[in-house]
Amino acid sequence: EVQLVESGGGLVQAGGSLRLSCAGSGFTFDDYAIGWFRQAPGKEREGVSCIGCRDGISGSSYYADSVKGRFTISRDNAKNTVYLQMNSLKPEDTAVYTCAAKSLGSSSYNYWGQGTQVTVSS
Numbered sequence: 001e002v003q004l005v006e007s008g009g010g011l012v013q014a015g016g017s018l019r020l021s022c023a024g025s026g027f028t029f030d031d032y033a034i035g036w037f038r039q040a041p042g043k044e045r046e047g048v049s050c051i052g053c054r055d056g057i058s059g060s061s062y063y064a065d066s067v068k069g070r071f072t073i074s075r076d077n078a079k080n081t082v083y084l085q086m087n088s089l090k091p092e093d094t095a096v097y098t099c100a101a102k103s104l105g106s107s108s109y110n111y112w113g114q115g116t117q118v119t120v121s122s
Contacts, residue, residue, distance in 0.1 A: 002026035002111050004099050009116030012089055018118060020084040022099030027111070029080040033102050035109065036073065036084050038095035038118075048097070049073040051082055052104055067093075089120045 008020040022034055033052030039045040047064060051073045054060035061073050072085040082099065097118050100109040 004101060004111055004113035006097065006099055006113045006116040009097060009118045011119045011121065014089060014091055014120055014122050016089050016120070017085070017087045018089065020086065020097055020099075020116060020118075022082045022084075022113060024080045024082075024101060024111075027101065029101075030077045031104055032110075033104055033106075034073075034075065034082040035100050035102070036082075036097060037100060038093075038097045040092075040095040043095075045098075046095075049084060051075050055105075057104075086118070089118075091120050091122045094118060094120050 003025045005023045006020060008018055012018055033050055035050035036048045037045050038048050048067055049071055050062045052060060053062045063071060070088045075082045095118060096115040098115040099113045101111040102109040
């Protein structure tokens with residue numbers, strides 16, 4: 001059974017940090033790009049970051065302009081886990097964060113997690 005499980009969300013004050021984790025199982029983790037998405041109440045889902053999304057290269061990274069310079073994505077294939085380090089958090093970062101997996105070089109995500117809530121207070 002394929003699973004993506006997010007953890008690390010919570011409540012933090014503006015300017016603080018959180019590290020989200022996305023643990024995968026049931027598929028060959030190394031062969032997949034992992035993306036982080038977020039959705040705030042009343043807003044559309046937004047792509048935040050992705051590792052492995054550029055040119056099908058496993059270690060390549062992408063960041064939305066809204067988080068560039070504040071968030072860092074990394075992966076530990078030995079642990080089948082991708083991390084999203086979020087620094088200098090702002091109230092507008094408040095959302096449910098969800099990770100998803102797609103085959104390297106593919107345009108569509110195959111698997112999705114359930115999401116973890118991040119709340120940033122002002």
